[in-house]
Amino acid sequence: MKMSKISYQSKQFGFILVLLLLSSCNQTTETVSLCFKKLSNTSIENSEKSTPVFSWVVTSDGFNKSQSAYHILVASSVEKLNEADADIWNSKKVVSDKSSFVPYDGESLQALTSYYWKVKIWDESGIASKWSKIQKFEMGLMHEVNWGNSKWISLNKDSRKSEHRFREYITGSMDKPVMVEGYATSYFRSLVNAEKPIENAQVYICGLGYYELYLNGEKVGDHVLDPAPSNYDKQAYYVNYNITNQLKQGKNAFGIILGNGFYGQNISWKNDPESDRDLAYGPPAVRLLVKLKYTDGTETDFYTNESWKEATGPIVFNNIYGGDTYDASYELGNWSSVDYNDKSWGNAKIVSPKVTKISVQQIPAIKKLKELMPQNVFKAPDGDWIVDFGQNIAGWVKLNVKEKEGKLIEITTTEALFTNGKDIFQGSTGGGANGMAQIYKYICKGSDLESWEPKFSYHGFRYAKIKGISKKPDANMIKAVLVATDIQETGSFNSSDELLNKMHSISKWTIVDNIHGIPEDCPHREKCGWLGDAHAFCEYALYNYDMYDFYKKYMEDIRTQMRPTKGHNNPEIKFQVPTMIAPGKRTSTYAKLDWGVATMYLPWYNYLYYGDDAIVKEYYAEMKDLTNFYLSFKDENGIIQDGMGDWCPPRWDRKGNPSAMECDPIISANAYFYDVLGIMETFAKMNNDPAYQADMQKERQALKDAFNKAYLVNIPNTKHKWYQSQTATVQALQFRMVPDNDIQNVVNGLAYDIVEIKGGHHNTGIHGNRYIYTVLAKYGRADLAHQILTTPEFPSQTYVMNSGFTTWPERQFEWEKMEGPTNSLNHPMHSGFAAFFYESLGGIKSSRENPGYKEFTVNPEFSGAITNTEVSVSTPYGNIENSWTHKENILEMNLKVPFNTKAKIILNKSEFESLKINGKSFEDLQKVNKAVLTENTNVLIGSGSYRVEYSKH
Numbered sequence: 001m002k003m004s005k006i007s008y009q010s011k012q013f014g015f016i017l018v019l020l021l022l023s024s025c026n027q028t029t030e031t032v033s034l035c036f037k038k039l040s041n042t043s044i045e046n047s048e049k050s051t052p053v054f055s056w057v058v059t060s061d062g063f064n065k066s067q068s069a070y071h072i073l074v075a076s077s078v079e080k081l082n083e084a085d086a087d088i089w090n091s092k093k094v095v096s097d098k099s100s101f102v103p104y105d106g107e108s109l110q111a112l113t114s115y116y117w118k119v120k121i122w123d124e125s126g127i128a129s130k131w132s133k134i135q136k137f138e139m140g141l142m143h144e145v146n147w148g149n150s151k152w153i154s155l156n157k158d159s160r161k162s163e164h165r166f167r168e169y170i171t172g173s174m175d176k177p178v179m180v181e182g183y184a185t186s187y188f189r190s191l192v193n194a195e196k197p198i199e200n201a202q203v204y205i206c207g208l209g210y211y212e213l214y215l216n217g218e219k220v221g222d223h224v225l226d227p228a229p230s231n232y233d234k235q236a237y238y239v240n241y242n243i244t245n246q247l248k249q250g251k252n253a254f255g256i257i258l259g260n261g262f263y264g265q266n267i268s269w270k271n272d273p274e275s276d277r278d279l280a281y282g283p284p285a286v287r288l289l290v291k292l293k294y295t296d297g298t299e300t301d302f303y304t305n306e307s308w309k310e311a312t313g314p315i316v317f318n319n320i321y322g323g324d325t326y327d328a329s330y331e332l333g334n335w336s337s338v339d340y341n342d343k344s345w346g347n348a349k350i351v352s353p354k355v356t357k358i359s360v361q362q363i364p365a366i367k368k369l370k371e372l373m374p375q376n377v378f379k380a381p382d383g384d385w386i387v388d389f390g391q392n393i394a395g396w397v398k399l400n401v402k403e404k405e406g407k408l409i410e411i412t413t414t415e416a417l418f419t420n421g422k423d424i425f426q427g428s429t430g431g432g433a434n435g436m437a438q439i440y441k442y443i444c445k446g447s448d449l450e451s452w453e454p455k456f457s458y459h460g461f462r463y464a465k466i467k468g469i470s471k472k473p474d475a476n477m478i479k480a481v482l483v484a485t486d487i488q489e490t491g492s493f494n495s496s497d498e499l500l501n502k503m504h505s506i507s508k509w510t511i512v513d514n515i516h517g518i519p520e521d522c523p524h525r526e527k528c529g530w531l532g533d534a535h536a537f538c539e540y541a542l543y544n545y546d547m548y549d550f551y552k553k554y555m556e557d558i559r560t561q562m563r564p565t566k567g568h569n570n571p572e573i574k575f576q577v578p579t580m581i582a583p584g585k586r587t588s589t590y591a592k593l594d595w596g597v598a599t600m601y602l603p604w605y606n607y608l609y610y611g612d613d614a615i616v617k618e619y620y621a622e623m624k625d626l627t628n629f630y631l632s633f634k635d636e637n638g639i640i641q642d643g644m645g646d647w648c649p650p651r652w653d654r655k656g657n658p659s660a661m662e663c664d665p666i667i668s669a670n671a672y673f674y675d676v677l678g679i680m681e682t683f684a685k686m687n688n689d690p691a692y693q694a695d696m697q698k699e700r701q702a703l704k705d706a707f708n709k710a711y712l713v714n715i716p717n718t719k720h721k722w723y724q725s726q727t728a729t730v731q732a733l734q735f736r737m738v739p740d741n742d743i744q745n746v747v748n749g750l751a752y753d754i755v756e757i758k759g760g761h762h763n764t765g766i767h768g769n770r771y772i773y774t775v776l777a778k779y780g781r782a783d784l785a786h787q788i789l790t791t792p793e794f795p796s797q798t799y800v801m802n803s804g805f806t807t808w809p810e811r812q813f814e815w816e817k818m819e820g821p822t823n824s825l826n827h828p829m830h831s832g833f834a835a836f837f838y839e840s841l842g843g844i845k846s847s848r849e850n851p852g853y854k855e856f857t858v859n860p861e862f863s864g865a866i867t868n869t870e871v872s873v874s875t876p877y878g879n880i881e882n883s884w885t886h887k888e889n890i891l892e893m894n895l896k897v898p899f900n901t902k903a904k905i906i907l908n909k910s911e912f913e914s915l916k917i918n919g920k921s922f923e924d925l926q927k928v929n930k931a932v933l934t935e936n937t938n939v940l941i942g943s944g945s946y947r948v949e950y951s952k953h
Contacts, residue, residue: 052104053614056119056132057878058899064930064942066900069095069122074106074115078134081116088115093122099900100852100876101612111142112291140240140360141204141289147358150289150303152208153348155186155258155310162327164408164443165316169267169435180267183209183283185315185456186258188348189336192302194249196294201247204291205256206238206358209263209284210456214255214336215246223365224483225458228517228553229262231560231583232281233354237361247292254302255336258284259318259456262584268321268434269586279585285353309345311335315455320527322436324454328445329406362549364486366516371398372480377473380423384467387478392462392807392826394513394523395483397440398453400476401469405446409468411478413438413461415524415825424465425820428809429524438524458483460513460524460826462806485515488546490874493837496867499790500837503797507831510807511541514828518554518583522810522824528581529557532595532644536766536829538602542609543838543873551606555619557583558599562622565590567632568642575629576622580644592644593630594669594767597676599623604679611852611876613686620687627680630673631699638706643669646727646765647829650795650812661765663725667711668767671731674703678735682848704737712742720749726758727768733779734771747779754784761795762788770832777840777861785836786863797833842871842882847904852876855940858895858948859906860884877901891952897943905939905948912937914951 054072074089075081083090089106096102099121109115115138120131141147160181170177194201203220205213207227213220220241227237260266266280290302313332317325334340375390397411414424431437438459442452464480466473493504514520518529519537534554541547561582564574579587580595590596600623603615633642645665652660677700684693711723712732721742722729729750732738738746754760764772776785790798795812803815808830810823839845843860846853853875860869860882870883878898885892897903907915917925922939925931932940 053101055100055876060899063944066124067097067099067121068124069093070119072119074117078116109139111139111146114138147289148301150287151305152285152287152351152353153304153308154283154285154351155184156346156349158184159312160184160316162316162330164325164327167317167322171435172432182267182319183260183264184312185318187311187313188256188308190254190308192252194247197249198247199295200293201244202291203241203243204238205288206236207286208232208353210259210261211286212257216253217334217337222367224368225366227361232263234356234560235556236355236358238358239361251338253336253338256286258286260284262320267319268436285351306347306350308348309342310348311345318456320457321434323438323440323457325441326452327443363553367486368481368483370482373475384465385473387464387473389462389480393480393482394460395458395481396454397464398479398481400449400451402449403444407444407468409442411440412465413459414463415461416821418820424463427820427822428825433525484512485517487515490546491544492872495869499798502801504834504837507834510826510828510831513826522826525824530581531591531598533829535598535601536770537832538605540831540835542605543835548610551602552615555602559622569632575625577629593642594644594672597672599626600676600679608846608851611854616683616686620683638702639710640670640673646767648811649763649765662763663727667728670707671735674737675735707737715749720752721745722749726753727764730768730772730775733775751781751784760787760791766829773833773836774840782861782863786865838871841869844871844873844880844882853901855902857904857906889951889953891950893948895946895948899943903941907937909937911950916949918947
């Protein structure tokens with residue numbers, strides 16, 4: 001079975017999308033068969049001008065199979081879904097090979113209305129497929145009016161009485177802690193009466209702050225920490241649930257628990273020197289609408305209003321950084337059931353929060369993904385128990401305890417132990433910056449076994465120190481729960497080198513731990529969407545996960561984060577510029593160049609990997625304005641005077657050892673900007689902006705000339721050249737800034753510094769480390785790339801793994817020389833290098849000219865120490881698979897090229913001369929296959945499964 005995907009381009013409000021589960025495709029006498037797979041309920045943004053786009057995946061036997069035309073039908077009913085009666089859209093036969101992101105071009109689509117569609121195609125020989133199985137999608141809340149009489153409600157009275165509702169708050173700038181309690185957790189309930197048999201029931205809910213929804217005593221859905229964080233005043237998100245099977249005829253009880261999330265953040269970062277204002281948007285609020293359709297065709301709505309009841313309850317403290325405190329003595333019983341007595345409850349408060357736009361949450365929800373058992377349990381010097389779960393994760397702990405009434409259990413979560421291994425070390429997760437240690441508190445009610453897990457906070461941790469229990473903890477008492485956005489893993493990598501396989505695993509863990517509705521820098525101290533971190537690991541994430549909707553959402557976060565900012569050389573002009581962090585009120589300065597280029601890189605990578613130009617067109621104006629802003633920093637020598645620098649190279653500390661950053665921040669930022677100018681040249685062409693396209697071409701050439709004049713130097717006492725640091729040299733090679741006649745000298749200069757000066761080690765931070773292994777492999781030094789990665793000595797990735805880390809730390813320090821590992825130990829910006837496993841070792845890269853893997857290159861570049869590699873890369877056309885072995889200088893690849901795509905096998909002259917594909921020489925292959933010779937030695941082949949062999953020394 002294959003996947004059929006339907007998606008939408010839009011600006012506001014939303015759709016509900018349902019794709020049906022269909023049986024496996026049966027092979028027929030036709031050339032192709034259309035196969036589909038279930039997609040879970042998905043809601044997509046929409047506005048009056050929004051255009052649905054349709055995608056499908058085709059499977060076919062044989063070679064060089066492609067699509068030559070398609071025909072789409074959309075109708076308001078199954079009965080009308082035929083060529084004669086389709087009342088919404090009949091595309092008729094369209095001569096096109098486009099099978100992904102095909103724009104809708106039919107009648108206006110109406111909110112809360114179901115539609116049905118199907119497609120058939122013609123192959124390269126003009127042979128038609130049968131019609132696909134019927135698919136269904138449903139429009140959601142498209143406009144504010146669709147919310148009807150639903151109102152925002154908030155807690156009217158904070159009635160917390162528990163003595164445990166307070167926490168200590170202290171930052172490094174404070175002399176002593178203060179006690180804080182934050183906004184209270186709110187409990188809301190309401191009874192509704194479904195008078196007749198129910199055909200369909202949908203609920204739409206938007207929380208300003210995290211919420212959980214209940215119906216008749218049971219939680220609705222499996223989401224946690226809903227909705228995704230955003231710049232709430234400009235963009236909030238709602239979630240849809242189908243509750244047809246949970247809602248019953250007669251009386252029903254709805255319940256909502258509402259926490260602070262990032263919206264009600266009035267504690268942490270409050271004394272941040274970068275921000276002297278209250279960082280909360282206000283008290284949390286929630287809005288709910290239930291659309292109910294009866295079997296007799298009548299409809300009715302239920303919604304939040306002033307009649308809803310409110311109370312506080314056992315969650316007496318919740319803070320996204322500090323944690324939850326649960327006082328079981330204040331439990332409310334079965335408070336979301338129909339028969340519950342709520343006479344002591346008050347009435348909810350109607351509020352009018354500043355919310356410009358509500359859109360559907362299009363990205364996957366945050367969920368509980370995995371439970372981890374204790375791997376080791378031991379006593380700390382103070383007698384408390386420490387549990388090691390064996391893996392650094394983001395999430396929370398799950399407790400099962402039996403203790404006396406009123407007993408306080410405290411669980412402090414950390415990433416590390418002291419170097420001596422005797423106690424937890426809070427240096428990487430402690431509250432020195434955000435003011436709060438990561439602690440979960442549970443106050444027992446003294447009954448039989450009590451079970452609890454938090455609802456409104458998550459932490460980054462591997463270890464849990466437990467205070468207040470009467471016996472040694474075990475797997476029955478405590479577990480760790482991985483909690484993160486449920487992004488679908490789509491790619492895979494495996495090789496003969498177990499060290500590389502372990503690096504791949506650690507890289508994935510570090511990303512998953514840091515996806516909570518935004519791409520975070522770390523899941524504990526900050527939980528912030530730093531732009532530089534986001535683009536550093538973007539490509540590796542795209543190789544491994546379905547990130548299409550995720551990056552579209554994050555681009556909206558960047559857009560809504562933009563502030564009017566004066567140009568540098570022309571302060572009379574104001575540009576729209578993001579801050580270093582998006583989204584949120586915990587802003588910093590304007591985004592320095594090498595961080596702000598995420599605004600261009602994320603649309604570029606999304607376009608390159610998926611082939612949909614919608615994100616490019618949607619954000620072109622913002623990208624153009626930001627490019628012009630950075631051009632205002634150009635000095636008389638043509639160099640842009642702005643940049644943050646090659647973050648976190650070995651031994652670097654901005655306070656203790658700033659000189660360890662070998663690469664001048666201006667140099668690395670200008671290298672990035674050169675690449676971005678080329679991207680903007682492409683974007684201008686895509687947006688029919690020839691004047692700006694010409695400007696970008698001119699600026700790019702000028703910057704290349706200025707960059708080489710300023711920074712390309714001879715290495716004393718050698719014949720080599722470089723750009724004064726490993727990072728700048730790697731960037732110049734990666735972005736093709738090096739003059740042609742100097743390329744080999746520069747490659748030699750890079751290798752010279754690595755081997756002779758640095759003793760076989762990298763000296764790069766996140767900018768250089770992303771590309772250093774790819775660049776070395778590309779220019780014939782794959783053995784050196786492998787050596788840098790696998791040497792056990794500091795600061796290699798193998799050194800980090802041998803130090804016991806299960807995620808990549810923020811800093812590159814000699815850990816054994818420290819009291820405990822300071823700074824974050826879970827920073828995904830350091831996972832970016834692992835794109836090397838796919839693009840170099842696996843050899844698979846999407847074409848810039850035919851993006852979305854419509855055409856892709858195949859060119860494994862690897863060390864002699866690696867004998868085999870397998871990669872799978874998901875594309876809009878199906879999976880690319882490449883499995884190769886290297887033995888006695890013969891490379892043998894088993895390559896799968898999806899329907900409607902082409903693969904270009906990159907070869908040098910000797911490789912081409914020894915080439916065999918499916919046992920045939922290229923000349924013989926051409927007699928039975930439409931293989932094409934390009935650039936003298938490269939071979940272009942169409943879809944099919946191939947055995948490719950050639951001599952590779």
